[in-house]
Structure formats: C-alpha cells, structure tokens
Amino acid sequence: MSGYEKRQTVVSFENVSFQYPGAKGSSVKDINLDIKSGEFVVLTGGSGCGKTTITRIINGLAEKFYEGTLTGKTSLLGCPISDYPVYEIGKLVGSIFQDPRSQFFASITEDEVAFGCENYGVPFEELETRVAEAVRGINGEMLLGKEIYPMSSGEKQKIAVASVSAVNPKIYVFDEPSANLDMFSVEALKGLMGKLKEEGHTVLVAEHRLYYLTDLADRFLYMENGRLEKEWSSEELLQLPEQERKTIGIRIADLHKIETAIPEKAEQSEILFVCALSFAYRRKPVFENLSFKAYSGDLIAVIGHNGVGKTTLANILCGIKKEKSGKVLYCGREVSWKRRRNFAYFVTQNTDSQLFGDSVAEELKLNRKNAEDGQIEELLRLYGLYEWCDFHPATLSGGQKQRLTLAVSDWIDTPVLILDEPTSGLDFQNMRRISDHLKSLAEKGKTILIITHDFEFAAMTCNRALYFSDKSHVEDFSLQGNLDKLYSCLMAQ
CATH class of the missing domain: 3.40.50.300 (P-loop containing nucleotide triphosphate hydrolases)
Structure with a gap:
C-alpha cells in the first residue's frame, strides 16, 4: 500500500483478550493488531477461531450486546472503543452480517436503506440523496419498491451493504458475507467491496472463502485458537504450498488449482x-x-x-x-x-x-x-x-x-x-x-x-x-x- 506507514491507524488492539459470559476460556487471546485507514484486511481460520469475535469487538457488540469481558487496550480512531456509546460506533463502523435478515428493520428496500440515516437524524433533503446514491452504488434500482424478504440471498446482501453505506461509515466489517451467496452474487459482492476500497474506506472481512478476495486484500490474517498466528499478502497466500494449506485448514485461494478424482459410478438400483x-x-x-x-x-x-x-x-x-x-x-x-x-x-x-x-x-x-x-x-x-x-x-x-x-x-x-x-x-x-x-x-x-x-x-x-x-x-x-x-x-x- 502506498504510504502505508503514514496512514492513520483506525483500529488498534494491544494485548486484547475477550471472554463470553459463561464460556470456559477466552474467545480471543493476546491480540495485537493495527489496521490502517483505507486498508483491506481478511481474517480467516477454522470455525470458532475468533474471527467473528474480532469483528464484534470493533463494532462494539462484544461488550455492549454480548456483555463479555474485554481486557487489553482497544481503540477506534485513536479513542478507546469502550468510551463510545453503541450508537456512535454505528456511525463509524458499518457491519454486514452473515445473514443480512438479522439486521433488517423494514420490509421495503428504500425504507431499509433510509433506516440508519433516519435514526441519526439526517435531514430529509440529504436523506433522499443518500438513499439514492447508496442504491446506485449497489446497482439496485430494480429493487426499489420491492419487499425484501422474498428476495434472493444476493439481493438481501446488496441491500444490507446499501443500508450501511447510506450512513457512510469510515470502516466496514463483513462477517462471512459469501456464506449464503451463489458464485454470481459473490462476484457482485466483490465489486461492491472493490468500490468501497477505491473510495478509501477501511474494510475488514471475516471469511472462509478466500478466492474472491485475493485481488482486493492487502493482508490475510490467519487465526487459530483465538490467536493471530500467520500473515500473508495475496501473493504469498496464492503461493502457499498445497500441503501447508490443507494442514492449517483454510479454503483454496485459486479455484483453478482444485484437484479432484471422483470416479464414475456405475448405475445401480x-x-x-x-x-x-x-x-x-x-x-x-x-x-x-x-x-x-x-x-x-x-x-x-x-x-x-x-x-x-x-x-x-x-x-x-x-x-x-x-x-x-x-x-x-x-x-x-x-x-x-x-x-x-x-x-x-x-x-x-x-x-x-x-x-x-x-x-x-x-x-x-x-x-x-x-x-x-x-x-x-x-x-x-x-x-x-x-x-x-x-x-x-x-x-x-x-x-x-x-x-x-x-x-x-x-x-x-x-x-x-x-x-x-x-x-x-x-x-x-x-x-x-x-x-x-x-x-x-x-x-x-x-x-x-x-x-x-x-x-x-x-x-x-x-x-x-x-x-x-x-x-x-x-x-x-x-x-x-x-x-x-x-x-x-x-x-x-
């Protein structure tokens, strides 16, 4: 990244650990991480390794909603995250969840896209402009006036992105965004993420599927048992030996390298x-x-x-x-x-x-x-x-x-x-x-x-x-x- 060292640190973790109420141990342990303004970072690793917890710490849900115990120093735009009320974090950090249905409050597209802005008291004249720009940003004009819940998973994901982008946060956090999407919709999601990066937003993605992110990510961070264990650039990830990839248990980064030996099955009964x-x-x-x-x-x-x-x-x-x-x-x-x-x-x-x-x-x-x-x-x-x-x-x-x-x-x-x-x-x-x-x-x-x-x-x-x-x-x-x-x-x- 050009001028990386001179960029502002927007998210900082210093010896951060977090434990959910009633859990036997910490979900994340001794995390040290700095994320710069405009950086695109991907968190990957096995299920339960702590990826989602990292996103919840950044968007304030870990302490404020899940009521867990957070230790260490965490900061957002230079201030301790715990000092921000949740509504203020929402202005700075936009979250798109694995299942976008869990974050919808309205039944019609434009009502949902406008919902966050209305809650933050955006004037009506500006609200109309923001909603229109957010819908154009996802190429979603054909979704206007339609009910959300009968839509496909890809269309719902688009609306979730638009509803967040209308608020215009500095940071976007995606949690398993491709999990329920077909491959065509994943490509559309990739385009939306690329646009956010071009506009200078900081993007953090917790994800298992990696192939669609190699053209976007500045860093891939591998987590295991709640700790950050490895870091790769896109080039390093693509060159990772196949046996090492399988051993640490991450998805393939280049679909052209998939190997299969499925035998033809003789027709039985x-x-x-x-x-x-x-x-x-x-x-x-x-x-x-x-x-x-x-x-x-x-x-x-x-x-x-x-x-x-x-x-x-x-x-x-x-x-x-x-x-x-x-x-x-x-x-x-x-x-x-x-x-x-x-x-x-x-x-x-x-x-x-x-x-x-x-x-x-x-x-x-x-x-x-x-x-x-x-x-x-x-x-x-x-x-x-x-x-x-x-x-x-x-x-x-x-x-x-x-x-x-x-x-x-x-x-x-x-x-x-x-x-x-x-x-x-x-x-x-x-x-x-x-x-x-x-x-x-x-x-x-x-x-x-x-x-x-x-x-x-x-x-x-x-x-x-x-x-x-x-x-x-x-x-x-x-x-x-x-x-x-x-x-x-x-x-x-």
Whole structure:
C-alpha cells in the first residue's frame, strides 16, 4: 500500500483478550493488531477461531450486546472503543452480517436503506440523496419498491451493504458475507467491496472463502485458537504450498488449482424418479415438466441460480410441498406427497428451524429416544461437536449448527438425503469432514442430493450435477472431466 506507514491507524488492539459470559476460556487471546485507514484486511481460520469475535469487538457488540469481558487496550480512531456509546460506533463502523435478515428493520428496500440515516437524524433533503446514491452504488434500482424478504440471498446482501453505506461509515466489517451467496452474487459482492476500497474506506472481512478476495486484500490474517498466528499478502497466500494449506485448514485461494478424482459410478438400483414435475406459486410457474433419475450411491450437485426452484424441488421430494402435476417415484413406486417424508429427509439452509433441543446432546436424543451416551459421543465426535455437547444449539456458530443438523440426519436415516447449502459457514477442515462422511454414506447405498453454490465442495464430493438452466430444463452431466462446465454453470445468472 502506498504510504502505508503514514496512514492513520483506525483500529488498534494491544494485548486484547475477550471472554463470553459463561464460556470456559477466552474467545480471543493476546491480540495485537493495527489496521490502517483505507486498508483491506481478511481474517480467516477454522470455525470458532475468533474471527467473528474480532469483528464484534470493533463494532462494539462484544461488550455492549454480548456483555463479555474485554481486557487489553482497544481503540477506534485513536479513542478507546469502550468510551463510545453503541450508537456512535454505528456511525463509524458499518457491519454486514452473515445473514443480512438479522439486521433488517423494514420490509421495503428504500425504507431499509433510509433506516440508519433516519435514526441519526439526517435531514430529509440529504436523506433522499443518500438513499439514492447508496442504491446506485449497489446497482439496485430494480429493487426499489420491492419487499425484501422474498428476495434472493444476493439481493438481501446488496441491500444490507446499501443500508450501511447510506450512513457512510469510515470502516466496514463483513462477517462471512459469501456464506449464503451463489458464485454470481459473490462476484457482485466483490465489486461492491472493490468500490468501497477505491473510495478509501477501511474494510475488514471475516471469511472462509478466500478466492474472491485475493485481488482486493492487502493482508490475510490467519487465526487459530483465538490467536493471530500467520500473515500473508495475496501473493504469498496464492503461493502457499498445497500441503501447508490443507494442514492449517483454510479454503483454496485459486479455484483453478482444485484437484479432484471422483470416479464414475456405475448405475445401480434406481431409487428416485422425478417424472414431468411442475410447481407454481400463485399461478407463477417455478418449474415445469421436470424429469430426472437418481440411483443408490449417487452424490448429485443440484445447481442453478437463486430462485430457479432447487429448494422448492427439495420441499416436494420430502413432502413439505405438493406438486402441481407430475409424479415422484421411490424405488419404482409412486409415493403421495404426505408419505415422502418416510423416504427423504431434508436438511434446510436455515438450521435454526430444525433445532429444538436444550443442548447439542439433547438434540440427538429427540431423534432417537433410546440412544446411549456412547452412541451420542461417537456421532458428535464424527462431526467435531463433542466438546459442545452440553451447549444450547442457539449458542453454536453457523457452521456448527450445520454439522449438528447433519448429525441428526444420520439417525433419521432415510434412503434419500437432501442438503441445502451444507457448507455455508464451514471452514476447509469441516468441509472436508462433511465431504468424506457423505461419500461414506453414498458407498453404503444412500442417495444424496446437494443443493450448492460451492464449487470447491461440489468438485471434491459429487459425481453428477443437475443444472437448472431454466424453468423447464434440467441438464444432467457427470463431473468426471467436467469441472470447467460445473464452474460455468455455477457462474451463470
């Protein structure tokens, strides 16, 4: 960075540690970090390493909302962070969360974009200008006047960025911003971040997916067990030996270097036959005359842009929704929509909607009444969750919740398993853990459909792809030797 040493330090940590209420230890430990004005910094590392906590310290939520214990010296624009009231931090630090729905207060686009400015008493004449500029900044004119909640994840992410940029903070903090986005939307997010950097804003991103940030980041900081352990420039990260990358457990920085050796699966017994399936919401077709087959042992990537009907298909296959027309056959027999839950289990993208227990262990007991402690321990260790067995599911990270719902699906054990974005919020080690486990289930004959936008995960896991190219056409192709095609389909919009 030009004139780096002369730039103002906007965020400073000196021997900073933080512990959440009731936690056995500190989430971050002895952090020393200076972030300069206009710098673009990426925090990465395994789930639970402390990335999100760093962002919460900077935006004031760690102490003010989570009521944890903060030690050491922390400053924002030269003043101790603890001296700022939360509303004042909000003017200086704009936060975009992993799930933007959690930060929305209005139902219509322009109302949400204006909300922060209204709270800070921005005059009406200036407010209109700020909202218009923020919407133009995300190329979101087509979103004006529309309800937010039916929008795609990418559109919601855009609105979250616009609502923050209307306040015009000096610092932007992103927490896992790509977790719920398709690859096309990730590229759009990259463009928005690049614009913020060009305008001179300081940007901090806590992220597992790194490939889209190598053109933007000035520094990549690797965290482990609450500590800052390594630092790379983009060039150094891209040159990191593959074995070292896998050992420390970070996602690949160059998608062109992905290696896969997925064998062709011989067609075994037909488990699922979707025949001329159609569905519509309020007379608006979602898909029409959809047909495909799946066999025992298949690991199928279900791909296509947001809103094309992938999740709707999953809901039909497991009996949550009823098709408009067509048939669903399991093992050669047509099955009514109400009985499909006996054949297919759906792990949804919204994990909170599938977790009901008072603890992680209790969640498993709810789904197997006579489970022994040894069985519970074995399953939780398989998914890397045993040390959280007594924690309430609501206190887990997004990636941990994702793994818990997958553990539950193991015990429900239907012939067909459907997963919706199972790698959102997952680091490399846990992504590989899930991939290996799904492969082992497929080897035992389970048929697995995976709705995903994650090129890296699909390439290392699946043997086939079903590409929803439009409302009436699904292209079925093998992934053996077809990674370029998979990439093109995931990037299509």
